[in-house]
Amino acid sequence: MPNLGFKFRRDIRALNRRAREWRMIFKGVASTDHPVMAHIIPIRRCNLACTYCNEYDDVSKPVAVDIMLERLDQLAALGTNIVTFSGGEPLLHPQLDQLISHVRRRGIIAGMITNGYLLTAQRVQQLNDAGLDHMQISIDNVMPDDVSKKSLKVLDKKLQILAEHALFHVNINSVLGGGIHNPDDALVVGKRALELGFTSTVGIIHDDGGQLKPIGERERSVFLAMKEFEKKNFSQINYFQNNIAHGKPSNWRCRAGARYLYICEDGLVHYCSQQRGFPAKPLAEYTVADIRREYLTQKDCAPFCTVSCVHQISYMDFWRDPQTIPSTAPDTSASLVQIQSNGR
Numbered sequence: 001m002p003n004l005g006f007k008f009r010r011d012i013r014a015l016n017r018r019a020r021e022w023r024m025i026f027k028g029v030a031s032t033d034h035p036v037m038a039h040i041i042p043i044r045r046c047n048l049a050c051t052y053c054n055e056y057d058d059v060s061k062p063v064a065v066d067i068m069l070e071r072l073d074q075l076a077a078l079g080t081n082i083v084t085f086s087g088g089e090p091l092l093h094p095q096l097d098q099l100i101s102h103v104r105r106r107g108i109i110a111g112m113i114t115n116g117y118l119l120t121a122q123r124v125q126q127l128n129d130a131g132l133d134h135m136q137i138s139i140d141n142v143m144p145d146d147v148s149k150k151s152l153k154v155l156d157k158k159l160q161i162l163a164e165h166a167l168f169h170v171n172i173n174s175v176l177g178g179g180i181h182n183p184d185d186a187l188v189v190g191k192r193a194l195e196l197g198f199t200s201t202v203g204i205i206h207d208d209g210g211q212l213k214p215i216g217e218r219e220r221s222v223f224l225a226m227k228e229f230e231k232k233n234f235s236q237i238n239y240f241q242n243n244i245a246h247g248k249p250s251n252w253r254c255r256a257g258a259r260y261l262y263i264c265e266d267g268l269v270h271y272c273s274q275q276r277g278f279p280a281k282p283l284a285e286y287t288v289a290d291i292r293r294e295y296l297t298q299k300d301c302a303p304f305c306t307v308s309c310v311h312q313i314s315y316m317d318f319w320r321d322p323q324t325i326p327s328t329a330p331d332t333s334a335s336l337v338q339i340q341s342n343g344r
Contacts, residue, residue: 006165009167010166010167013167013168014169017109017133017168017169020109020133021109024036024081024082024109025316027079027081028081028259028316029316031079032258032259032292032295032317032320032321033079033288033291033292034078034079034080034081034288034291035075035078035079035080035081035258035259035260035261035291036080036081036082036259036260036313036316037080037081037082037083037084037259037260037261037309037313038075038080038082038083038084038260038261038262038263039084039085039086039113039260039261039262039263039272039273039309040068040071040072040075040083040084040085040086040263041063041085041086041087041088041263041264041265042062042063042068042085042087042088042090042093042096042099042265043060043061043062043063043087043088043089043090043092043093043265044056044057044060044087044088044265045057045058045059045060045061045062045087045088045089045092046058046087046088046089046092046115047089047092047115047117047118048089048115048117048148048149048150050140050147050148050149050150051146051147051148052147052148052175054274055086055087055088055273056087056088056089057088060088060265062092062093062094062095063093063265065095065098065099067267068095068099069098069099069102070284071263071267071283071284072099072102072103072106072108073106074283074284074286075108075261075263075283076106076107076108078286078288078291080108080261081108081109082108082109082110082111083103083108083109083110083111084110084111084112084113084134084309085099085100085110085111085112085113086112086113086273087113088265089114089115089117089118090112090113090114091112091114091118091119091123092118096112096130097126097127097129097130098130100112100127100130100131100132101130101131103131104130104131104133109133109134110130110131110132110133110134111132111133111134111135111136112132112134112135112136113135113136113137113138114135114136114137115137115138115150116137116139116150116155116158116159117154117155117158119158119161119162120161121161121164121165124161124162124165124166125165127166127168128165128166128167128168132168133168133169134168134169134170134171135162135166135168135169135170135171136170136171136172136173137150137155137158137159137170137171137172137173138150138172138173138174138175138203139151139152139155139172139173139174139189140174140175140185141181141182141185141189142182142185142188142189145181147181152185152188152189152192156192159172159192159193159196159198160196162196162198163196163197163198169199170198170199171193171198171199171200171201172189172190172192172193172198172199172200172201173200173201173202173203174186174189174190174200174201174202174203174226175202175203175204176202176203176204176219176222176223183218183219183222184218184222186202186222186223186226187222187225187226190202190226200226201226201308202222202223202226202227203306203308204219204223204306220246227242249303249304250302250303250304250305250311251303252302252311252314252318253302253314253317253318253321253322253323254271254298254299254301254302254305254310254311254314255294255295255310255313255314255317256271256272256275256294256299256310256314257269257270257271257279257290257291257293257294257295257297258290258291258292258293258294258295259295259313259314259316259317260272260309260310260313260314261283261286262275262276263283264276267282267283267284268280268281268282268283269281269282269283269286269290271299271310271329272307272309272310273307274307275299275301275329278329279294293325295317295321295323296321296323296324296325297323297325297326297327297328298323298325298326298327299327299329300327300329
């Protein structure tokens with residue numbers, strides 16, 4: 001169990017993080033000319049092969065650290081408040097700690113999404129030292145199966161390490177749909193997360209365009225039960241999922257390409273992980289003019305979108321600025337750049 005000195009340091013770190021999050025909110029409300037969050041890919045390769053995932057391969061090399069530092073500086077120059085490292089599996093990047101430290105030195109909140117397999121006590125301490133603010137781990141089931149190896153059985157020891165050593169906020173995300181065999185596993189995972197002092201969220205798996213894949217009554221009942229686990233935290237602002245869980249469209253203004261950016265391993269800006277291919281403009285050439293255009297551009301994929309991070313960031317502007325520019329994205333079925341998963 002953590003000692004009192006560690007708990008004190010963790011509490012101080014949490015207070016500091018919360019203060020910076022409030023500054024992020026104030027800045028976001030005051031101006032719409034900057035991204036609130038960017039997801040950036042330092043490596044596309046992953047050490048796992050979940051059957052529902054289209055965001056990885058098993059061959060890509062890490063993006064060179066000097067190139068990554070340039071991209072992070074470009075995001076800072078745009079005024080980005082949060083940078084989240086994703087993938088693939090970001091812990092496979094050998095200079096990830098340097099990238100996290102660079103983000104923090106630029107005054108940006110640093111997060112990451114990981115499968116957790118590579119975590120050790122030493123690795124967690126290195127992430128503490130780098131200044132990581134947020135970590136999200138997705139756990140799909142209690143026992144590993146042919147759909148996903150991200151199971152509680154395999155990862156529970158990793159979660160205990162985080163509970164004992166992590167100074168950063170940890171959220172455990174469970175998923176429903178997409179062939180997950182036992183929806184009730186999400187409840188077991190969520191309860192374990194809360195026992196360890198983490199927050200817990202639930203997501204609904206989307207298709208390869210980020211759109212809703214219908215879920216059954218069993219998944220729906222688990223989803224509603226899981227909503228009771230969610231604590232008050234900006235990362236759990238998922239009101240849109242109530243409509244999605246019942247197969248209803250959400251009436252919202254997607255600010256992807258403006259308030260939320262997805263930067264692929266090639267340094268291109270996309271709407272999100274599931275809408276790769278548009279606008280597909282190099283980050284080095286992205287300007288406030290692009291942000292202003294995309295802020296006001298309608299997204300035809302928005303009504304049945306299940307990509308939580310874009311919804312969460314777009315809530316900041318739900319009350320203002322109707323989108324008056326018609327979508328100029330081509331038909332998604334023909335234009336999206338999707339990653340091949342080698343049939344796995």
